[in-house]
Amino acid sequence: MAKLNTNSANAIFMAMEKFKILHKRLHYIKRLPIRDLPASSQYQLGFFYHQGQPVAQNFATAVNWYQKAATFELAAAQTALGFCYYHGEGVSQDFDIAAEWFTKSANQGHAIAQFYLGVIYAYGEGVSLDLSLAAKWFSASAAQGDAEAQYNLAICYATGQGVVQDFSTAVEWFKKAAALGNTLAEQQLELLHSNCSDQ
DSSP states (O other), X not given: OOOOOHHHHHHHHHHHHHHHHHHHHHHHHHHSOGGXXXXXXXXHHHHHHHHXXXXXXXXXXXHHHHHXXXXXXXXXXXXXXXXXXXXXXXXXXXXXXXXXXXXXXXXXXXXXXXXXXXXXXXXXXXXXXXXXXXHHHHHHHHHTTOHHHHHXXXXXXXXXXXXXXXXXXXXXXXXXXXXXXXXXXXXXXXXXHHHHHHO
């Protein structure tokens, strides 16, 4: 008989405990009258329905809860709404509305919204293409430790898109992103290293 790996057993136990906590939280939240639900609980319900745990996945219901929470200026809910509109989950895809929600949240300092706002400006989705603003929002998110934003900011510096081209700054951001596990940044560093070795 194969011996159960201790790490696997611990991971299974932790997943089961997390699931029990989610069920308890959902049971508690569902018992409260809607008018008494704080914005964070409304957001949490939206997240449950968005992820499909511990309830059946329902994007439209998730959007409904996110909208309720977003009326209280909850940045996480605003970001989630932006994400839903950007990807067309539970609503028709609409880059204009996604940009509005990401902007509200990004202005409150939400790193994920700042990253998405950078993407939107980099591709001109729902806004006019503006590489300077893309770099600005990537920079704001990167400063908070978002690896995707760090990678994108490094690309901006490496190519001179939206910022003055600066290879040393690009390498710094690639290194930070790679340290957080961004494989694209790791590949860029390997490529830069092999190019330097060839010269």
